[in-house]
Amino acid sequence: MSHTVGCKELSDWSESCPLYSLLRAHFRRHIAQCFRKLTVLVLVPGRFAWSVCNLKMSSISRILRDIASEMERRAETVSSTEELSSSSVPSRHPVDAEVCRIFASYGNRVPGNPSIAARRRSTYTRAYFCLSKIDQTIAPTREEKEFLSAAGLGEQRITFFGDEGSAEEFRSHILVAYPKLNGCGGFELLKVSGLTRSKKLSVIPCPRTGYTIKSVRIHIKHSLIYIRPMQKNIDTTPVEHQTGGYGPKEKCLTCSEEFFFSELKDHVKHCKSPNEIDTALPEICHPVSPEFPFPTSPDRDNSSSDTGIIDLTDDQVPESLEEWRAMRSQQDQEYQDCLLADQEKSDLQKKSAEMEERRIKAISERQLRLIGVPEQAHGIPLRFKYPSGITRTRRFVLTESIQILFDFVGEDEDATEYFHIQDALSVTRLNSNMSGTFLDNNIIRSQTLYVHWIQPESPEFVPALDYNNHEVAPSFNNMSCSPLTDSPPAHGRSFSPKRADLKTILNGLWAKIDNTSCPTSNQINICRDYTGNVHNIMKSTLQAFRRRRFNPAARLDVVFVDSEKTSEGAVDGGGPTREYLRLLMKAIHQSNIFEGPEKDKRLTLDTHALEGKLYTQIARMISVCVIHGGVAPNFFSDRLFNQICGKPSLPATLEEVGDFTFKEKLLEIKNATTVEDAKAAIEKAEDSLAIVGAWRNITTLRQRDALVQSAVDFFVEGRLNVALQQFTEGFNTLGLLQDIRAHPDLFRNLFVEDVEPLKAADLSAVFQVNFSTPGTHKREIESQTICFWRDWLIDVEDGECAPVTLENVLEFVSGSSSIPPNGFLMQPTIEILPEDSGKIFPEANTCNIVLKLPVHKDYQSFKAQMCNAILWAPTFGVA
Numbered sequence: 001m002s003h004t005v006g007c008k009e010l011s012d013w014s015e016s017c018p019l020y021s022l023l024r025a026h027f028r029r030h031i032a033q034c035f036r037k038l039t040v041l042v043l044v045p046g047r048f049a050w051s052v053c054n055l056k057m058s059s060i061s062r063i064l065r066d067i068a069s070e071m072e073r074r075a076e077t078v079s080s081t082e083e084l085s086s087s088s089v090p091s092r093h094p095v096d097a098e099v100c101r102i103f104a105s106y107g108n109r110v111p112g113n114p115s116i117a118a119r120r121r122s123t124y125t126r127a128y129f130c131l132s133k134i135d136q137t138i139a140p141t142r143e144e145k146e147f148l149s150a151a152g153l154g155e156q157r158i159t160f161f162g163d164e165g166s167a168e169e170f171r172s173h174i175l176v177a178y179p180k181l182n183g184c185g186g187f188e189l190l191k192v193s194g195l196t197r198s199k200k201l202s203v204i205p206c207p208r209t210g211y212t213i214k215s216v217r218i219h220i221k222h223s224l225i226y227i228r229p230m231q232k233n234i235d236t237t238p239v240e241h242q243t244g245g246y247g248p249k250e251k252c253l254t255c256s257e258e259f260f261f262s263e264l265k266d267h268v269k270h271c272k273s274p275n276e277i278d279t280a281l282p283e284i285c286h287p288v289s290p291e292f293p294f295p296t297s298p299d300r301d302n303s304s305s306d307t308g309i310i311d312l313t314d315d316q317v318p319e320s321l322e323e324w325r326a327m328r329s330q331q332d333q334e335y336q337d338c339l340l341a342d343q344e345k346s347d348l349q350k351k352s353a354e355m356e357e358r359r360i361k362a363i364s365e366r367q368l369r370l371i372g373v374p375e376q377a378h379g380i381p382l383r384f385k386y387p388s389g390i391t392r393t394r395r396f397v398l399t400e401s402i403q404i405l406f407d408f409v410g411e412d413e414d415a416t417e418y419f420h421i422q423d424a425l426s427v428t429r430l431n432s433n434m435s436g437t438f439l440d441n442n443i444i445r446s447q448t449l450y451v452h453w454i455q456p457e458s459p460e461f462v463p464a465l466d467y468n469n470h471e472v473a474p475s476f477n478n479m480s481c482s483p484l485t486d487s488p489p490a491h492g493r494s495f496s497p498k499r500a501d502l503k504t505i506l507n508g509l510w511a512k513i514d515n516t517s518c519p520t521s522n523q524i525n526i527c528r529d530y531t532g533n534v535h536n537i538m539k540s541t542l543q544a545f546r547r548r549r550f551n552p553a554a555r556l557d558v559v560f561v562d563s564e565k566t567s568e569g570a571v572d573g574g575g576p577t578r579e580y581l582r583l584l585m586k587a588i589h590q591s592n593i594f595e596g597p598e599k600d601k602r603l604t605l606d607t608h609a610l611e612g613k614l615y616t617q618i619a620r621m622i623s624v625c626v627i628h629g630g631v632a633p634n635f636f637s638d639r640l641f642n643q644i645c646g647k648p649s650l651p652a653t654l655e656e657v658g659d660f661t662f663k664e665k666l667l668e669i670k671n672a673t674t675v676e677d678a679k680a681a682i683e684k685a686e687d688s689l690a691i692v693g694a695w696r697n698i699t700t701l702r703q704r705d706a707l708v709q710s711a712v713d714f715f716v717e718g719r720l721n722v723a724l725q726q727f728t729e730g731f732n733t734l735g736l737l738q739d740i741r742a743h744p745d746l747f748r749n750l751f752v753e754d755v756e757p758l759k760a761a762d763l764s765a766v767f768q769v770n771f772s773t774p775g776t777h778k779r780e781i782e783s784q785t786i787c788f789w790r791d792w793l794i795d796v797e798d799g800e801c802a803p804v805t806l807e808n809v810l811e812f813v814s815g816s817s818s819i820p821p822n823g824f825l826m827q828p829t830i831e832i833l834p835e836d837s838g839k840i841f842p843e844a845n846t847c848n849i850v851l852k853l854p855v856h857k858d859y860q861s862f863k864a865q866m867c868n869a870i871l872w873a874p875t876f877g878v879a
Contacts, residue, residue: 124213125159126220130178130227131190132234139192139199139226152180152239155224160213167210174227185231191220201226232413270335355417355456362417366407373404380438383448384409384421389511398438405443406432409451416453423447448553502746505739506822509627512734514554521549523557526580537580538587545617552624552733556580575846579815581629588618588625589635593723595658599753600637603720603727604658615723619730627734630820632750639716641751644728644737645744651709652716662688662715670708678704692719750821758806758818760793766819767851769830782832785853788862789830795863804870812873815846824849841869 130153131140140148148154158177160170175181189211193202204211204219216225251258254271379395382405386392394408410419410432420429429452430441438444524544527536544550558580593615595604609615625631639656642649654670657663665685672678678698682689689695694711698704717724731737740747769786772778795801796809807817814828828849833839835855842865843852856862 123159123161124217125157126216126225127155127157128174128177128225128227129153129155130181130234131229132236134229134231134233136228137201139201147236150238151234151236153178153234153236165213167207167212170212170216171210178227180234181227181229183232184229184234187227187229189216190226190228191223192226201228270338352456359415359417363411363413363415366410366415370404370407370411373407381446382443383446384451385448385514386412386414386451387453388414391514396438398443400437402430402434402436402438402441402443405438406434414453416455418454419452420454421449421451423449502743502750503822505743505746506627506630506820509734509736509739510822512553513628516555517551518555518557519549519551521547522551522554523559524580525559525561526583527561537583538591541584541587541621542614542617545620552620556624556628575815575849577815578629578631579811579846581625581631582811582815582817584621585625585631585633588621588633591618593618593727594635596637596656599635601635602637602640602656602716603723605719605723610723610726613726615726616730619727620733623731623733623736626750627736629816630822631816632818632821634750634753636751638752641744641748643717643724644731644751645741647744652712654708654712656716657712659715666708666711669704672701672704675699675701675704682707758810760790760797760806762819763793763806763809764790766824767828767830778835781835781855785832785855785862786830788856788859789853791859792863792866801863801867804867808870812842812870813844813846813851814849840865842866 129140129145130148132148132151132153145154156177158173160173174187181187188206189204190201191204192198192200194200204216204225207215250261250264252264252267252271254268259267375395376397377395379397381393381395383391383393390412392408396405405421409415409421418432420431422429430449434441522544524540526540556577558576560576560580589598589601593603593606593609594601596602603615606614622633625633636644639649639652654663654666657666662685665681665688669678669681669685672681675698678701682695682698686695689707689711692711692714694707694714696703696707698707728737731740769782771782792801793806793809796804796806810819811817814824826849828851831850831852833843833852833854840854840856840861842854844850845852854862854865856865
């Protein structure tokens with residue numbers, strides 16, 4: 001190191017200021033670690049300047065601060081001795097003052113203007129969740145949250161700046177986070193209220209000036225805030241997220257275009273044109289080795305060589321030019337396929353956009369036409385049920401054009417370009433592009449019409465486009481003679497046989513029932529005798545089902561009347577209906593239209609029932625039992641179920657012939673060992689065989705077997721064709737037949753014998769116990785009673801409490817002898833009667849499915865009184 005200093009100036013300054021000696025001492029101490037190359041220090045009196053080459057600035061700053069601190073310390077030491085002669089001694093040298101000021105220690109520094117220090121701006125962050133429906137009052141499930149998140153709604157964390165923002169600023173933040181809220185007519189905030197596991201949403205009160213950060217913080221601390229639109233449901237179409245590239249850009253060596261790192265690799269795969277010359281072999285870099293030094297040599301000019309470098313150790317290198325060309329041809333084909341796929345995707349998107357534009361245009365045109373047609377007060381009211389579950393009603397003049405009806409139905413925001421409506425009593429549909437008046441299309445009375453949107457991808461869309469080519473529009477003239485045989489159309493069915501389950505299907509069928517409506521014609525009066533038994537349930541049901549205005553798509557009103565012809569006084573809240581459906585299914589099982597073993601029933605021929613269409617009515621009763629109450633037959637034979645499903649069955653056997661005399665004659669023919677014996681047996685049965693069309697002359701034993709099989713097939717299946725047709729027609733009620741044929745394997749357990757009986761574990765699991773507060777004496781008694789209850793169920797299952805069965809227990813509580821496949825509509829619960837109530841028998845509320853258990857000191861007493869209550873229930877009145 002060398003120092004260049006003005007000698008004269010340095011000596012003059014060093015005599016008048018001690019700074020020089022301090023600098024020299026400190027620089028000597030730190031010179032080894034701070035200076036690595038040439039350093040030139042220039043010191044001039046009144047001016048302090050330096051130039052440092054390749055020196056760490058942090059080291060220099062530390063050295064100079066140490067110097068300044070040392071000077072301050074010395075100045076304080078000598079200040080006392082200089083006070084007396086301060087007037088005569090000159091002030092501190094300007095260089096000293098400047099160094100002390102610039103290189104003062106951090107602890108002694110004072111900010112230039114502390115009063116204007118910037119304060120940190122406060123923020124408020126909270127989690128919000130945007131709902132899609134204006135009437136949603138329950139917190140969404142996990143599946144609904146995922147669906148809403150995909151639609152651009154769902155949960156987001158929104159940060160607000162400041163605590164006193166205005167309502168307009170708060171609204172702007174919300175609309176920025178959820179753009180789909182724009183145009184929904186405002187929004188309101190909700191929170192979860194109630195108990196810990198409650199999912200009920202309640203509205204957060206809105207101040208007069210609107211929601212602000214301050215008002216929200218008053219009502220919500222840390223929980224999730226829900227946002228709900230006020231006037232219009234939000235479109236839940238999934239949002240396509242535009243994911244841009246990331247990373248720096250790099251130029252493609254083939255086309256010289258720049259791409260992000262995230263996009264470059266995919267671009268390179270398809271960058272080369274198919275027209276490029278494919279005769280050259282690829283350049284494959286050899287690994288670095290002494291034999292191939294040039295790939296890593298910076299002096300090699302790779303661009304001047306036309307010969308590729310091939311790694312001879314690579315097994316994937318083509319062995320010939322033909323193989324390389326084949327590989328390039330395959331790559332070119334894949335490239336063309338990608339181009340074609342992209343083109344198809346683009347065309348599909350363009351087509352979807354066009355279809356959506358046409359749909360919106362059609363809705364607008366319907367709304368404009370409907371403005372000029374006011375509703376007439378003297379018109380006939382028509383009710384429309386939409387696929388979303390919404391119901392609308394309007395009065396129409398039947399002599400006017402039916403286009404008014406289509407405009408009213410199709411003005412809904414979810415409407416499609418084409419749709420059709422269908423009456424619950426007819427198999428004929430009215431397409432939205434039909435013409436004529438209401439009367440021309442056989443709409444002559446007030447009724448409920450079901451709306452079905454036809455999507456562009458639906459097979460029904462093409463017939464709807466071509467429907468205008470037909471000169472004559474179909475009408476309701478083909479309406480069935482039995483008014484309630486046919487079902488409303490299935491709406492929005494999105495399940496398939498691979499992923500559907502029986503519970504989902506039954507819930508979909510049950511959703512077609514209008515539980516808010518209970519017409520007078522749906523009242524069913526059932527009479528009990530003094531023993532509690534019911535004898536006229538089939539007759540009462542037939543009388544109700546044959547009423548002209550009976551509607552299976554509405555709620556049933558079941559009234560039990562005792563032997564004194566007075567009502568039992570129970571309002572049908574569900575329990576009487578379940579008991580009625582159970583008793584009705586038992587009566588159906590014993591009906592004269594069935595024959596065969598108890599769990600393997602098949603149809604039999606009854607001409608009186610055929611004339612009165614009893615087969616159809618009983619099938620409709622079974623449909624109502626299954627859909628309204630989940631009561632399954634469980635007694636159909638495999639053959640009868642296959643016949644309903646339209647599936648082939650195994651050939652009929654002699655055991656299935658219900659006529660004993662005819663069966664004996666066929667057995668005699670079949671057991672004949674010679675042709676002569678068989679002919680003799682055929683002669684004896686000539687009249688019977690002639691009736692079934694099976695009499696013929698035989699010459700071989702094989703012909704004998706064919707004759708017997710023909711007679712059996714006709715007796716078991718052929719003669720029942722008309723009865724089977726009526727029976728199958730009845731299952732069209734509420735669309736049950738369509739689902740049975742679509743999912744025969746799922747419905748087989750409902751109609752054919754179910755091999756799994758009711759178990760004690762099933763009843764224990766289906767009930768929810770309402771316990772008292774833990775740790776109390778009452779809770780201890782309740783726990784003991786529940787132990788008695790579970791032990792008793794096990795004894796009932798093991799037959800220790802015969803004749804009481806688990807089915808009897810479930811009947812006592814719910815009115816149903818089995819757990820419905822789709823579950824009970826309400827949660828069955830158990831309550832414990834007060835210990836001091838004095839009640840020894842259980843009580844049940846079949847409407848709410850509540851079982852109240854008595855308190856007993858020991859299990860034997862509990863067991864005895866429970867069995868007595870179940871056995872005496874028909875006359876005991878404990879319900």
